Amino acid sequence: MADLVSKGLTTCEGCGMELIARSILDVLGQNTIMLTPPSCSAILTGFGSETGWKVPAFQSNLENIAAYCSGISVALEHQNKTDINVVALAGDGGTVDIGLQALSGAVERGHKFIYVCYDNEAYMNTGIQRSGSTPVGAWTTTTPGGKKEPKKNIVEMLLAQGIPYVATASVGYIDDFKKKVAKAREIDGPAYIHTFSPCPPGWRAKPRDTIKIAKLAVDTNLFPLFEAIDGEVRVTRKVRKVASIKEYLELQGRFRNIRDEEVESLATDAENYYNKLLESEAK
């Protein structure tokens, strides 16, 4: 298959987002319009006359990428070009914080588009500021003592809104991600994939540990992999033996000062949420 993302992009060593971008176009192919907000993924859309995409693309503003998708989707429909994939690739800040209103509106109206959030759990492009998606205990430049509040669960919000397809995914299990992108394409409406994406500089982690950390997040139940078609939940990766949260945290300098009770709350929340998912699956 032709590579639809240029080689030699200036993403950081060990960047999860770049792998996500390449994987999206591996699945969807040329008949795709890509969108990025101001974020690390904006590198792919490029600047001046240069772009990293070999497909059409838009650079949006930070708060409205889903509104751009709404506009594009409706315009394509009007031109009977319904076979074109419209794909947003936005970070967690641009999605769960400032982009939430536009995303919720687009989902409510039911536009056909795929929204891939690469969740690296903070605003990384601006120099590591906390986002609604930053977990408890994580250091950022605006949570110098570690974040106190738990991570916002946008997937549950979208489920509550009745989105036809929603999934979590991880760069640690890229085949699973690709399957989900393929499913999202078949949905006649909005599809959302929340994708866990380690950021070595922002997480104070080694670039070579990106995949290891991403796998551990799943295997500790901190980031369970599942999907929901029309609200029907299915856990796509069952965790037989829960991995050590301690090992996961120790690979990342951002958790260096995490307190014991915070580690405990992460573990308890993870276990409870995973069990809840299994229960909804059984129903």
Add this chain to the structure above:
Amino acid sequence: MARVLMKGNEALSEAAIRAGLQAFYGYPITPQNEVPGYMAEHLPLRGGVYLQAESEVAAINMVYGAAGAGARVMTSSSSPGISLKQEGISYIAAAQLPCVIVNVVRSGPGLGGIQPSQGDYFQAVKGGGHGDYRLIVLAPGNVQEMADLTTLAFDLADKWRNPVMILSDGILGQMMEPVEFAEDQKPAKVEKPWATTGAQGRKPNVVNTLDIIAEQAEKNLGRLLEKYERIKEEEVRWQEANAEDADVILVGYGTSARVARSAMELARKEGLKVGLFRPITLFPFPEKQLQALAKPDRSFVTVEMSAGQLIEDVRLAVNGMSPVYLSNRLGGMVPTPEDVLSKIRDILEGRGKA
């Protein structure tokens, strides 16, 4: 306190905390991230509240709420983020709430770039949001002024019950210079009988900008405009150098004023009679002070990192008495003193186009 070496954005933040800042509402955007970073680290330890909002829109409206409740408050952002805040700024101006808004300007329009620019001049001094309102706009020209004008900004905001904007840029924000803070600075105690601090023993205060009865709205707006006129009378600040004998007066603020000063020094070395006029308040603009310098055999050159924005106010001030020229760079480029000097030579040798 002895002189310390600080980045402009840090000096500004430290000055705000010393001025009695009670709450800071931030959101990430380059190149202002040192401000929320400094606040997150220092403000909570010194009795204040640091809060990161979910958007610039949320941050400015948190400022509205906190200012209405009587606190000394501040937010900072950079150009696209300041654009997002404009509705909130208009509401704050209408509600006459004191607060400080910092714009570390980057290049636009659109997503633009993260390099320094002065492209938000019109937005800052002419309104920016909807309706007839004005901000007090301060333009620091060095790191010491990033601190001093921040202190002043809080005092002016309270004095006039008006939002004050500090118009900075990525160079002033990121550059390091020595800065000195006053030893015994105590934040002014300001009575705010209009604030929503409870209603024991008095009528409840209501913070509202809805004004749908035209006759009443016109009267209220009249009071606001009257306030702006008094601000114009009392608060103009500027600096001039070598203006008396100058054939050419360079006009610039902030970073471009630094370039203009160097250009003036180069020109004087060559025996060219060049002066400098630096507005420190952009609103109120030092209109009368510029007007007083205008005469037919003298030229003005605005030195800008914008496409000819400051020049409009200079032209209005000199009102046809002197030709006004533009020397500028755009898109994040910074003019060099040599660029400006060559413009000066062109003018003096009759090749300039006003």
